[in-house]
Amino acid sequence: MRTSSEIETISKRATRAAGFPWGIAEEIGKNIKTLELLSLTGIENLNLYLRSVKGKQVHGPKEICEDNSLESAAYCPFYTGSALLDSANKVEEISNLTFHSINFPILLIPFLNRLSEKIGKKILLRIDDVDFLLNLNKFISASKNFEGMVIESAKIVRIEVLENENSFSEKIWDELYDLSSETFVEETDRLKENAAGAGLADND
């Protein structure tokens, strides 16, 4: 088994060798380590992507908008991911973003996972017809089994910042609260008289 340290080092060096700057290569080293720890196909997607772009010019967004597209090319997942992560506040503000065509979009996931942690909100990522729910860089769930998943290019990638909401009803919460309150002890009047704040004039 390859260790996380080896995965990070080799991914970083390979990314640099394919022509990306060291700062981006450092990001990719960390990201591929995360993808592999989450059982997503980081190494395979990375290898295919780097081989497809080695020595070629690739493009990221020049600004982050609601609707993003390039005239005659697909976005690079590295430059797009790092721009989104760097612009976390703007992404949160826009909250619904669309990118028309991104290559190897699985490689975007760890950037958005880190973004989710940074802003403290879940992110729904839709890559064509596959949904990924990214939860504060803690775990990922998907609408399809992602084992062995390689996506060379996605026509539409949608990013939705989800507002923090409970996944349970108030009724269920109340029931659980009632159960938890069985750990409480009823206070006697004597104890109440000695509790914090008791006996003082409020305006002294």
Place this chain on the structure above:
Amino acid sequence: MTSINHRSANDIMTLSRLGSFYQSKLSFLRSFIREFKDWDFSTDLFELDENGYGTAVYSVKKNDRIYSLVCFANELDSRDRSDRVIATKWDAAFVLHDGIPSEEDIIRLKKNVPKQEVGRVSYKELTLSRANKSVRIFEHTVEALASGNQPDKELISDVGYLYRTTAVYGSGKFGLADRYRIKDRSEICGPFRLEMMLVYLVRQFTFDQVNHIAKSRNPSNAVKLSHDIARNLGIGNSTGLGMAPFIVNHPTLLHNWIYSREEALKQIRSIQKVDIEDFKKFKECFEKSKLNIDTWKTDSEYQTKKIQRLIKDLDSFEKNYLLNIKFQENLFWNKLYLWVAEHLSEEGTEYIVSMLMEPYDKIVDPLIQNMSSDEDLFFDIPGERSVVDLINIINKNYSNILNLDFNSNEETTNFWFISKNKEEPRVANRYEENGSTLEQPLAIARDISALLKRLNECQNTETVAEFLMDNNDLRHVVRRCFIIEKFPYSEIQDNIIGANLVPIDMLRLKLSFFGAQKFDPRSDKWLRINMYQGAPLINELKTANDTWIYNRL
């Protein structure tokens, strides 16, 4: 009340200053020995033939945690013995196993550990190393013991070890457990603990091996290596350039090491009323340590000058300060430090700084808990920050290097790269060797200068996020700026690609925190050191004191 501040990063983080650091109570060898006192030790397997070749397993235990050192000693043709990292065979190979190895584990390890970098270990293994015998004293020691005598003390003192390691690997290399698997273990709470444990146990193996061979050679007359001699044998180590990029690539870790040293110094200088007993302890360690300096042997002109400078400094300190002063409690250490900083070179000053820590377990021990770091926590760039903020950070924190002219060949002579042959860091002349297009991102001073220039041209750009969209080629140093903002000692405030670079200054910095002694540069790019010389033997650990490092034969 006098307010004493930390020494500034601009003063401390220069290569010449960092290359003048000495071991101290903060050093990992010493803190490991303090921490290791209450561990139980046992020899679980010792199957060596009459020549000392075979397998041995030692285990150490604390509460429910057990670590085992598995040793493989092999016959090695003298023509194959090499300290260079490109060597492929060694006299012995070692691995620290997590728990007690099964028979299957030992069979697996026997196939892989002697191969080192081309072998493969598993997440059940924690650190990996190999070592070669010191030809000068190994056979002499065996022969002496076999004939009923102890080895020559002078020779033992000169060399200082029976074996010399050439690498100690950890943290996910070659299949070893990743750091995250072990970083929260409560019984190992300082940096490089498991590397220190491996080397300490290897030292025990070297004693057992010489005793075993001597006994096999002459069963009726052989004697065991005396404890006094054994105690004064450490483990040698040949160290090359690999350590230099490490300190650049671990900025928050570097900060935590230096900060701990500076915080200790600050707290000691701030003691209002110094206890005379603490002063006596300082003097005692100072006097003992001075006696050791004449055992630091080197052929290196560079190191010889440094040692001579140190001796001159310490003589001056003794004659002009220590012997003349009247002990006064009030801010005594601060006055002493100010005299030292004014009158001694960096070499002498840093030596005294290390000495000042000797009486102060209470100050030093809590700092050791903070000498590890998780670099990932500080990896993300705060893209929402303004370009103006970033310019201010650079001007505030990198003033030492902003005046350098990186258009000159002088300041850009060298480049750092990874050797294709051995996947190890190397440095070479950019204008004489090929490969500078594959330069590693270690030219921080040059790239910070380029970043500042680029930022000044982009003043209309508001945020760092916007700046990076067009300037990702400088992303690696943008990240470092936001690290240094929080961790002022995270950068070497010098140019590590300039013509005047002495790479062993970087090695010495790291090795001083390891607790190494007897720096012996063999060129400007690698050196030999000694670890654990004077350290208590395994059966003495429980009662040993912490000033063992100043013991001598």
